[in-house]
Amino acid sequence: MADDIWHAMSKGMLAFAHGRAGDLTQSTFRDTGSLVTSLFDGEEDDPGVKQRLKELKEQIAALAEEVKPLIAAVEDEAKAAAAAVGRMATELGTDPFTAEAAMRAATELGVVIDALGRAIDDLADAAAAREPEEAAKAPLRAAIKGIKEPWIAPFRGLAQDAAKGFDSLCNSVLGLDGASRAIGTRLSWDQPGKRLAVLLEATGSTALGPITLDGAVVEGFFSFADRATLGVLVKARIKAGLRGDKLLQKIIPGQAPTADTEPTAVTLDTTNGLTFGAGADRRLTLPVRFAFPGLELRELAIARPPEEEAPPDSGRIDLMATVAGRMGDAVGIVAEGVGAVLTWRGGDAPIEVRPRPPHAAGIRIEAGIVRGGGFLRHDEDAGEYGGVLDLTFAKFGVTAICLIGTEPFSLVVVLGVRFAPRIELGFGFTLGGLGGILALERRLDTEALRAGIRNGAIGTLLFPDDPVQAAPGILDRIKTIFPPQPGGFVVGPIAELGWGSQAGFVKAKVGLVLALPDPRIVLLGALQVGVPTAETPDRLRIVDLRAEFFAEFSDDYLLARASLINSKLATATVNGDLGLLVRWADEEIFAISIGGFFPGFEAPPELADLKRIAIEVSPPLPWITLRAEGYFAITASTLQFGGSFTLRAKVGPAEARAWLAVDALFEWAPRFRFVCRIDAGLEVKVFGETLLGVSFRGEISGTAPWRLEGRASIEILWWDIPIDIGPITWGAEEAVAAPAISPMQVVAQALEADAAWTPRLPAGAESLVRLRSDEITPLLVHPLGALEARQLSVPLETEIDRIGGNPVLAPRVHLDAPRIGVAEAAALSHATDAFPPGQFIDMAVEDQASGPDFETFPCGIRLAATRAVQPGPVASAAVTWETVFPHDDAMAGSRTAWDLRLIAPHAFATAAVGIAARARVNPYAIGIAPDAGIALGDAGLATVARMADSVRAEGVPAAMATSAARRLLRGMAVGQREGLQVIRARLAA
DSSP, X not given: OTTHHHHXXXXXXXXXXXXXXXHHHHTTTXXXXXXXXXXXXXXXXXXXXXXXXXXXXHHHHTTOGGGHHHHHHHHHHHHHHHHHHHHHHHXXXXXXXXXXXXXXXXXXXXXXXXXXXXXXXXXXXXXXXXXSOHHHHXXXXXHHHTOOHHXXXXXXXXXXXXXXXHHHHHHHHHOOSSGGGGTGGGEEEETTTTEEEEEEEOSSEEEETTEEEEEEEEEEEEEOSSSOEEEEEEEEEEEEOXXXXXXXXXXXXXXXXXXXXXXXXXXXXXXXXXXXXSSTTOEEEEOOOEEETTEEEEEEEEEOOOTTTSOXXXXXXXXXXXXXXXXXXXXXXXXXXXXXXXXXXXXXXXEEEEEEOXXXXXXXXEETTEEEEEEEEEETTTTEEEEEEEEEETTEEEEEEEEEEETTEEEEEEEEEEEEEEEEEETTXXXXXXXXXXXXXXXXXHHHXXXXXXXXXXXXXXXXXXXXXXXXXXXXXXXXXXXXXXXEEEEEEEEEEEESGGXXXXXXXXXXXXXXXXXXXXXXXXXXXXXXXXXXXXGGOSEEEEEEEEEEEOSXXXXXXXXXXXXXXXXXXXXXXXEEEEEOSSSBEEEEEESOOOTTOOOOGGGTTOOOEXXXXXXXXXXXXXXXXXXXXXXXXXXXXXXXXXEEEEETTEEEEXXXXXXXXXEOSSSOEEEEEEEEEXXXXXXXXXEEEEXXXXXXXXXXXXXXXXXXXXXXXXXXXXXXXXXXXXXXXXXXXXXXXXXXXHHHHHHTSGGGEEEEOOTTOOOSSOOOOOSSSSOOOOTTSEEEEEOSSSOSSSOOSEETTEEBSSSOOOOOOOEETTEEEEEEEEEEEEEOGGXXXXXXXXXXXXXXXXXXXXXXXXXXXXXXXXXXXXXXXXXXXEEOOTTOGGGTTOOEEOOOTTTHHHHHHHSHHXXXXXXXXXXXXXXXXXXXXXXXXXXXXXXXXXXXXXXXXTXXXXXXXXXXXXXXXXXXXXXXXXXXXXXXOEEOO
């Protein structure tokens, strides 16, 4: 009986999904013709896509011989989907309806969606095969897969009463009008992740009786990647406005703004039933505050217990509260988590109630010169103790935050000392506090840090305001940013600085920490600029700019991120992100952005989620708003910028919107070109229906040739008049054919420069001689050192197609075996440097966009003296490894010998003897030495090897640039390259 409530809800959701799936298999997914027709009707913008779908539609209607295999494949998928709908109906008819039946029904729903996705893929591949231009096949395939009409169609059949109720609910909760008509535009299908979702977002704050939802989001989802789950998620910042009664207004103080509370989630799905919260605590929190003489109720929470305490179908709900009490004016105590446990048992006493003891406690002290308090909590599930202490003694204050893990042991401590008044440093600068961060057996998670800077993570970590009040949130932040890891270690100082003397126009909290075992230096910061001062209350500040930032330095890259949060300029709100990435190891990358990148540009993953710099202005007239967004970005081969303006007005049932958006991308490698997109329009709606609308969306690109394409639309009542423009092209493909040049001459000319020749001191060796200056000899080289010749005009040992825009007379340049006088020189190694591959190699558009901006290529050679040192005779030795357990009585005296024949070559290659042996090998010798496996090579270089055992492919060089390796792999026959991959192995000297 305990699970009847959750199973009834699950059955209702699955029954709705079954009805939509049944409509799908009887309409757009009935057969091949129906599916291709829905794709054709759903595509509006791209005439090329529409033409290919039209051709495919005609061939299917005529049952042309060439499309019969396609028809059979799609109709097999349609039959599989229809059969799954039937099996789903059987499961829904199970009596009693159990969790196992719900899981089986959800799995059958996954079969339907998966079959539709595969059928659309087959049609997209078939349409792309009819495209004569190779470069257009992939975009055409992607455009067809992105058509949403087959997914939207089942929702158009909703009964009028159901749609009316749905629209009414969304209007009450989200403030959205006509939400059922917006399902199509908000539908998303993640085919690789196997997740179908509809996302509806609120337009502002909405009041539901005493509850206010700020920024609500409702998402209906179906996921079947690992476990089929159908559900609904509601997420919002919740404020409990319980002060409507005059008496309650006297005893309940005003509440903090909703921006200070975390978004709360309620989820109902077929796997977990009803759950609260988006995090691990699975709880719904209401930030209410009741104040009575000597007693205060600060928070109410409803939670589902963790699965280890009670299974999802247990029928148990926990009611928890945070209660504070006073002992006179000197001491205040708070208890968190006190409440009751309610369990549905059924029978004559259906609900069992038992008390719940608190899991956390805090204290506040107001005793003369000592003020402050502390907070302590225990998380039994995680085996952690956490505490916050904040005390003020006369002229200074102490804040300590500590998190201790017991099994296994781990520790995080954040300690800060604040000065009042601040210490004057001169020129208006002040020092407001000093402290430090120490973490043992924990690491610094920069991914969590990057995700948290938009929510004030760094500000709550460094010198938090009112830390005792915010203690639970602070401890949760620290737990996320410093997760346990054996061998982890983080340490560094923190400080609070200011400018503007004691007034404090600018406040900055900064920290600089060293994170191990992967050595990184991370700069943390939270900045606030306030006018008239940062100490003025929020509502009285004319300017209030708040930003959080961090910069991460490692041996491979530099990453910096910053976010403007909760900022304003007069009455305008300001938000947005900034980012910088410089990667010098492996695949070299340079990118800097203010507000993001050009739409469709494949940005580095570390910067891909940057938000536009946005300013939203609400004039004194409450019915009109203006929003402006913009971005500016530079990468190694592009310049990008753009922005948009949106003006909205709403009076009663009438609303109007005007917009203008411009996006521009300039690219100078492999040749100069640009793309500029424009989107502009005006529309007027009454009762959600368009009364008048004019819009234009187009793109102009160039310069060889110039190309213009776009679409204008005029909409009056029920008339929609589209006007297609172009594509129109003009100008020659290449105005002047660039002359072919000799890369050999370019390299020879570059090596004639004095700066191309550099003496190198011996690595790890003491100098045996001192070289005096010599005005006659142009260059002096240490007797034990090397002479390096390098040029940065052309990559060596690489098949190239051009140099910039000029074709080449010869595709490859290499240096011959060097000689010193008449004797053969000992070539130590290649000299390498970073080159932009698109400047020298013809690459597909997708490879150019997804590949690195720079790659490591040979650019010269390092020469030693003649081969003076001769190796002695070869000696053999057995290689064994002994493992001893000195502190384990059970294993005392035992030894295990390991045969290291497989790893010994790599171990020796990285040792001093191995490096010295490699240094005597001439990389420019003709011929390729046989190799049984992959040897560690110079950083940045790659080769082609078998996937099964990483053995280098036959006839393939041991080391080459990554672009050259990819090109070599693509150039092989299909059967020859099967089972091969590009492998990169680094060896640091």
